[in-house]
Amino acid sequence: MLDVSDLECRRGDRTLFSQLAFAVEPGTLLHVRGRNGSGKTTLLRALCGLLMPETGEIRWNGEPIRRLAEDYHRDMLYFGHLNGIKHDLSGIENLRVAAILDDDRPDEADLWDALEQMGLKGFEDLPTKVLSQGQKKRVALARLLLSQAPLWILDEPFTALDTDAVDLLQMLIARHVADDGMVILTTHQEVPLTSGQIRRLHLGG
Amino acid sequence: MLDVSDLECRRGDRTLFSQLAFAVEPGTLLHVRGRNGSGKTTLLRALCGLLMPETGEIRWNGEPIRRLAEDYHRDMLYFGHLNGIKHDLSGIENLRVAAILDDDRPDEADLWDALEQMGLKGFEDLPTKVLSQGQKKRVALARLLLSQAPLWILDEPFTALDTDAVDLLQMLIARHVADDGMVILTTHQEVPLTSGQIRRLHLGG
Amino acid sequence: MWRVFLCILGRDITLAMRRRTDVLTTLFFFVIVVSLFPLGIGTEKQILRILGPGVVWVAALLASMLALERLFAADYEDGTLEQMLMTPQPLALLVLAKVTAHWLLTGLPLVAIAPLVGMQYHLDDVAVGTMVLALMVGTPILSLLGAIGAALTLGLRGGGILLSLLILPLYIPVLVYGAGAVTVSAVDFADTQPYFSLLGAFLLLALIFSPLAAAAALRISIE
Amino acid sequence: MWRVFLCILGRDITLAMRRRTDVLTTLFFFVIVVSLFPLGIGTEKQILRILGPGVVWVAALLASMLALERLFAADYEDGTLEQMLMTPQPLALLVLAKVTAHWLLTGLPLVAIAPLVGMQYHLDDVAVGTMVLALMVGTPILSLLGAIGAALTLGLRGGGILLSLLILPLYIPVLVYGAGAVTVSAVDFADTQPYFSLLGAFLLLALIFSPLAAAAALRISIE
Amino acid sequence: MSIFRYAAPASFYPLAGRLIPWFAAIAAASILIGLYWGFFQTPDQLGGTNPQKEYYRIIFVHVPAAWMSMWLYLVLAAWSAVGLVFNTRLSFMMARAAAPTGAIFTFLALWTGAFWGRPSWGTYWDWDPRLTSELILFFLYIGYIALHSAIDDARRADRASALLAIVGLVMLPVIFWSINCPDPNQCAALHQRSDLSQMESNIFRAMMLMTFGFWMYSFAAVFMRVRGIILSREAESAWVRALVEAKA
């Protein structure tokens, strides 16, 4: 369970939000909303531990994430504006490196399977640079299929995806939530998720 | 009027589309659709003259755009994945440089006005780097308000915009089309435009 | 046309002034590189005096080249370059304006600091004077030639070092005549005249042709 | 842990092998810079022999530094670095793996080509041997120290030249002892021993501390 | 039309395939005869006023390699120019294919020159203008290849490196001249060249035969490389599919 209390973040010399407090229980999806520039990305990066908040505490299962450090990262998966894939490696190689770094030990078949599920059959061992923007994003999203992490933090995961891919991603998110996972996401599009509990957090005035 | 005949574009060693032919008359909006990687961006860049097609001819008012070169650019406005604003200059300065390069001669009041209309009142003379992703995009879109160009080419202009900004942009596009302008755009979202003639071009299988 | 030239020139200078450290960086790089040699080679006056002109010129070559890496890069990354290609202005003119701004911001400071560096190498006054003059004529050539390389390597990984590979060989004539002028001036300042005529001729040719070549390169790179 | 180290090492080497020319670029940059000096300074054998060690070391400094500019840059740009920060692995280990791969790909080739360069400067065999040894110990230090600078300047404009500014001064001890060893070897090879001990000690310290420092710098830069 | 037909990669591919064995055979024959002539029908000294001993026989690889290195750069730049002007894909491919072979000959000229210099001048390397120019030519080749392979998009790579080749060609005379003539006051003292017409006629003929052999070799090598480039670039086209299917 992720527990945030009295959070304040500044960027440059502007306070984006303060006294923010919320908790995300298993089986919940938290949809962070707000206008452009309201600090959604900033909040998500703070939740990942990439950015140190001005004040406040972020706790994972009761422990501050600063203290947990690497252990927190084992339980968490972040998906940001950037895909985080190497364009000179193939989809398979990218996934394999990611899995080893995450201390997962999937066998090869799982990796191929994940890419196939993402609709990338036949593209698995091509260097990802030859794929289109949306296809690259699909490779990156394949990590969602392999990950054991209970907490997913997704920053605008739907951009650049075509409708097929959007549907697939929604299905993945719904399944994760249904499996008692936690998802925190931002998106400007509407997310018609049905299962689980959906909470909304609105940033900015 | 933009007139395209027998167009073929390749990227890497893949032919994205061939024998493409269409025309865009004044007062039309052309919505280019297609899956990720189907070549929408490529087509738009070819229409701008940024990319030389493999075969085929693109004519503006009957003249090939290669021949017209700078004169074509006077009649055209392109808005791509990148915003084309300098983060170290303020919104006003960005707009001013763009206007001078476009041979427009707007007075200062017009510039301030354009930014205000884009909902950036109060942010005009801040360096744009302190703005959020969506606010930066608004600065870039302010050029649409100043431009005299009859042909707008917009590549996914709606991404990263919040709903207010999306509405504003839709209004601008509708007005431009109603004024006998031409708009070519791609977007994965649905565009509920009402006025003028809307045509669809579908790329890829 | 003039208006457009000045607009770009002004824009680039404003941008540089908002990040004044970038300008200083090139200057310090030059000074550091020049100062490294005595540390590696030893500090005998006789030797330093022979080394001086060559080292200063090589350092100027490297500094100008590394600074050039960024000539179009920033505009490329944020899409303003793309927009420039789609304005009704001749691209070579915009390139020339950018190169001019670039030289004012990085080449000129090198020229200004050269006397100080000359002192480090115990060069006499005539040699220092010649060096300053030669740098004054030579560094714009470096900027102009380098612009072609910068345009070609736009947005590529390993930009800086790749750029060096392409452009350093082309800098050799400037190096030979620039350093040659200083060496020759030790005998008689009048002997330097042919060197300066040659550098001047290079400059003229570079002024005419390299904006065109760089513009062509930009069109290729932006595709 | 070993598995993770090898994974990153393998990844970076695979990536480099997919772009083999990038590796060659650094090598040729080194050769070109070394070849420029005789053109600027003159080609007298006596002088070249004195210049040799210093020039080779300065060129190695510059080449290694410029190559380092890209050490984290590619990973930063495509977001893989961000992801690495969020894996349950100690960051310093990942940094060490990346630096090792980088040295194997850029430092080692410099060492291998040094004898050729020594020939250009008419160095005798003992001097060339000493130079190769000194480079072998010295270039890893350059990579390790440079990694800190590369982490600090990550994503900043003017990366290459800014990095030089931060890191070149730190390279000075390596330069002094590296070039010193070669110069001293002209008298008696046995004299070089203290130089090598010092370089070795530097290497050890750098191996222990710079991955930690670079990891800390990365965390700051990525915020 | 008939000859321009071969400007299309699809028709050039089989043509090159048919020509390669011929070029290779002619190259092998002239090199072998040239070597025989050079080693067995020539005096053990360069002769005339030139006292060089047996090591002068390096001339039979050195000079042809040096000449080919310069000639291939010209070819490279010429194809690049044709490509940029007429926008023909095959021209760029030819330019790209010529570069590695040119670089190899340049390296060979440097290497053999060094092994010639050691016995005759007492040093492997000296900063003689001619040697320096050849070194710089090598850098230009490497620059071309590095730029080409640093760019992922084939079309951009072709065009960018073509432009570089042309800029290099324009600068080459300037560079050579500046090295040859570092003091503009004394340009009369340009580097002495040995006079080909004074060379012993057997040596001269063997050298020319070797040059011819290297030239034919270049045709074979460039055509082989260009075939590879055509295949990978046209991988999606129907004719390559048909070809691959036929092979399989």
Place this chain on the structure above:
Amino acid sequence: MSVMEFLSQGGYAYFVWASYGAALVLLVGEMVQLRRTHRTILTRLGRLLRMRPRGGDS
């Protein structure tokens, strides 16, 4: 002229054969490498072709 005499090249064997050796290695090496890449390209294309049998490109 004996073989040994020929091989020694008047005492300059090292220089002469170093030159000719390099020439041999480079030129023959280039040929071999070119043939090999050509074959790899063909096999790779064959694999791609079998993977997506006919028409279409996605």
